[in-house]
Amino acid sequence: MIDIPTAEEIRTVADRIRPYIHRTPVLTSASINNICGAELFFKCENLQKAGAFKFRGATNAVMTLKPEETSRGVATHSSGNHAAALSLAAQNRGLKAFIVMPRNAPEIKVKAVQGYGGQITLCEPTLASREEILQKLVRQTGAIFIHPYNNPQVIMGQATACLELLEECPNLDMVISPVSGGGLLSGTAISAALFSSGTSVVGAEPAGADDACRSLKAGKIIPLANPETICDGLRASLGTLPFSYIRTLVDDILTATDNTIIKAMHIIWERMKIIVEPSAAVTLAVMLEHAELFKDKRIGLILSGGNVNLEKLPW
């Protein structure tokens, strides 16, 4: 038994975060349609504020805090997009954000967090160190921990991207979303279940960090050991709450190699003139590697983010 949010609950979340987020465009590309032999609709969360869908979930989590919970701010550990998203969401409500980041986090991500007023505490680049430093910080400050994906308010926030996609493109055969911790994929699956009929949901994962794919097959969480992928946004281990939705609502999880992911990223940049990070391009990459599954179908792809170091491209 899992407790799936209702359509009304997701719509309430969409109304709540609407004043803060971008309604991102859904773009199409005739030339990529030709490459894939299918009709593709790209939901451009790379154009979301703070550069990724993460801002939806972070905003919903921050805005649903009770007034008495807010006085000491929010906290999280993240090397990536959730850190910037939470900082901006907190700033919008006038709250402090305490962010634990690994020492080796890319400078561009550190700067983004600082730009949104987040207060950074550095830690060692291990999960153990991240969690230890975060616990200490939460004890010291009294800030509320907002988990990047193992949090129902975060998941309902991420669900609004697929809701908007389905509002514009109601008759999709399939929606593809990247999967890492599982917040976006589970939110996507919830909205596909609530707001469409006959739209199947597929997760896309790098072959070098395929714990969600294995977990779905095994029917239980197989922890991720040593992720090896260019997708810096897809190196987290699948969360328990997202997995409870994914195992029920997601039809399949497919993988692609880093080579195909880089190729897909280049195709999107070149043909669509938008900047996506490798973690977003994995959606097109699985279509390229498993073309036969998608032929002649109408397919939505959630382009999750666009935070890339422009001085260091993978081609």
Next chain:
Amino acid sequence: MIDIPTAEEIRTVADRIRPYIHRTPVLTSASINNICGAELFFKCENLQKAGAFKFRGATNAVMTLKPEETSRGVATHSSGNHAAALSLAAQNRGLKAFIVMPRNAPEIKVKAVQGYGGQITLCEPTLASREEILQKLVRQTGAIFIHPYNNPQVIMGQATACLELLEECPNLDMVISPVSGGGLLSGTAISAALFSSGTSVVGAEPAGADDACRSLKAGKIIPLANPETICDGLRASLGTLPFSYIRTLVDDILTATDNTIIKAMHIIWERMKIIVEPSAAVTLAVMLEHAELFKDKRIGLILSGGNVNLEKLPW
């Protein structure tokens, strides 16, 4: 006396080309607003089919040909975006497109033309050679020459970008468009005059190819001698027909250096996650160089195109 198209004529053009073009999104960026101290609305023609606004004018020109004119196809000379746009527009009507391109045209532009079925004839990289080879080609084939900007149907097509922008953002203080041959700027000025009140129109030009700026000041066309700018889309000389509109309807033309243009391009890529070519970034660049003129205003910027060699970025 100039004969300005009517609102009804521009709307008819918009209706005519609608089935073929993308209605491109208007995007905003809180962080670029902060940098500029103004409220900016970016009309993203870099996301247009074939990667630039040129497809609007080319489509209108091709679709307004009389049936008896079409049997032998269309022709043009261009090293850039008009070549690809005309090839695609011709393909959409089932016509041949003959394109004269200089031998040194970037491979990416050659491939784009070929991808849309354009038939390329190479020429020397001089205007004289381009025109000579084109004339010969037109004589041999009987194709109709579609000039990239000195053509009323092309200008009316380009005007639809600003029409769409004003439909979404009706109360702009100002619209900024790049200027080279003048097709986009004159179309923009026509739509601003017809579909808004109190919206001033500013052209943006690289300092190293500032013939439109000089021409507007002199009240007559000052030909461009030796353009030196990174903006490969802005090296054409101002056309007589666009100039007749520009001198009447455009309030000012401002310039920016290549350094500022590259900086503006990087800001747009980094903050907005979209790919613009230098010729589009010149609009933001003039805001950076002449900040005092734009303070606290609501400003529309036409991002003209996104065709960039991703293997050879200017930073």
